[in-house]
Amino acid sequence: MKHIVRGALLAAALALPFGAASAQVDELKIMAPAAPGGGWDQTARAMQQVLQGEKIVSNVQVMNVPGAGGTIGLAQFVNADKGDPSALIVGGYVMVGAIITNKSPVTLDQVTPIARLTGEYEAIAVPADSPLKSMEDLVAALKANPQKVSWAGGSAGGTDHITAGLIAKAIGVDPTKVNYIAFSGGGESLASILGGKVTVGISSLSEFDAQAKAGKLRLLGVSSAERLPEAKDVPTFKESGVDVEIQNWRMVAAAPGISPEQKKALNDTIAKMVNSQGWKDMLAQKGWANTYLAGADFEEQLAKDITATKAILKDIGLAQ
């Protein structure tokens, strides 16, 4: 049924007058390859709100195709929206890992990357009464016996797990020995950290923020290059001598097989959105950092991330 609807949409798109030579984008449909409510869905809906609110694009639709770290949505996007200049997909770093671990038949090579929009950094937290006071203490504990250090985080192979693996590797500990405990939701993993059931917790900084401010959790480090404005007294991993830097970014990409002009039009549209006051307000309201990166720079960064992720997932033992 969906294919019929999509076909109809495609036909409608094709029926639009081709004479409009200007690079104006009049309508967009953004796929959020996740269920409503999550980060990708919120990003897609934030884009919709700003693009329409700032009158950059008059008609923007969001559709959700949830499942398997975004790979189900991605597969559908690549197959059904090929060559459609009005189709966009939201994605992020989690997708990079999911494509590898799920052995997804489609990859990010098959879409046309447009821009990285926002990002979050990972943080490590311990309960306030934990004997671990600093990143150095954690490193020492890991070196003594990596299996005694249990990590609570999101699903296996996700950003949290990858970061834990990278930390082990950076300090010369076998990443397959990382005792990683996967939880399905942020609430459950946070509860196990607060309850002292695990040694450390790893997640995006925003998940820990409220607890840290209330003095229930202590933050040992963050995965950014510089200290973050929202957590000025928390050192970066690098400051503590652990050479790991990782950003859980979110991006927007276009369909495969679009022309360079169409790609440029989409690039311009997104650039206009990012520079608008509406987008700045939206980021401030959601507490998202602006990590906008477009064009060749983004493509280079993406390729680098894919290679590094493949390597670490192999090291953790989740990919061949």
Next chain:
Amino acid sequence: METFAALGHGVVVALQPMNLLFAFAGVMLGTAVGVLPGIGPALTVALLLPITFKLDPAGSLIMFAGIYYGGMYGGSTASILLNTPGESASIVTALEGNKMARAGRGGPALATSAIGSFVAGTIATIGLALVAPTVVDVAISFGPEDYFALMILAFTTVSAAFGSSVTRGLTSLFIGLALGLVGIDLQSGQARLSFGIPDLLDGVEVTTLAVALFAIGETLSVAAAGLRAEEVIEPVKGSVFMNREDWRRSWWPWLRGTALGFPIGAMPAGGAEIPTFLSYALEKRLCRKPDEFGNGAIEGVAGPEAANNAAAAGVLVPLLTLGLPTSATAAIMLAGFQQYGLNPGPLLFTSNPDLVWGLIASLFIANGMLLVLNLPLVGLWVRLLAIPRPWLYGGILVFATLGTLGANPSLVELGMLLIFGLLGYVLRRYDYPIAPVVVGLILGPLSEQQLRRALAISVGDPIVLFQSPIALTLYALSALALFGPLIFYLITGHRAPVGADED
């Protein structure tokens, strides 16, 4: 005293005409989406989030609270009348509720579910207002090993309570456990039993399985029986409302359901399904007329319905006190809070007391509103069953398919709905119970994950499973549930009133 002053102030906030309107819109929307299988309150709140941004925080959060409670009410209406559980927490309600509806007692079933939800919701909301900080400390102290023991208790009590034969019940349970293995394994990230089909990577959706087994399976049975079927559905027999006997039989199950639902709902990995299972099993044990279970016992509706509404309020405990979202809806409500720059958590009660107490007060109001709206509608709802059978079942089929596809528009999902529907027909045809399949699908993955977490944290040492006092208590209760009837028999020489004599 301070609490009551704060709550009083909250009531004033929630009683403002504009906020009452939001609460009303919320409960109406919630009831509507609760009735549709597959589309739940989580999806609705998520879709409304961008729209409500323009409203003031109090108003929109009050509306979300209405949707949340309304969804719970709507789910049970569909379960009872159409045997189509709209939410996974109302699956148990369908067992006895639908039997009652077919025997012309749909009115009392709907009434006990509405009043029970009101009673449970009210008590649990009071609990939320008064003892949230204490409850949350206990809830947080539950580790993976304790959750595993809780699952064992659920397994032992539930398996004793379903069906007429232990072998048949276990067969059904194992089908459910096998289905629970499908998809990406959370701990290792590897796909299991997905046969290279990407849509199976996320596993089998509980509502899809429940709707297929209950609604589609039954439609197929009815169609297969054709003209030979003699069963007549009577829309109303006796009073539309509850009689004195119904009241007497509902009162304790409501309270017991609340006592199970609120604390388990407050646990970060508790959820609303497990208390409904436990409540059903408990009521069956305690019922003076156990043979009525399976044929429409009102206790089997009253208890689980109270349990699921109490659990819904319980879920708000970790959300408001710690900022821990422990259900899909709670996660989205958290996003709603954050949209207004509020961070639920240890500081919310002190930093935004108006809002928190306004929300709690609006839960009371939403609850009362739902009762007022639903009770008069009972008479109207039960007329649904007067629809001629071919049309009624045709309608159920359309309704079940649309609801499932609306939640996840995928061909594979539709295929699963039909295949599980056929499975439901076959199970019915050969007299295997349906509910244990769904129970297996829900409890299997939960217990597996908790067991593996406990063992991973202890680096493989199984002793950890028996070290916590909470776990040991739960194991003792499981042993009692399993062997209690046998011991009773050995001591008295009489068969236990329920349980052991089932095979």
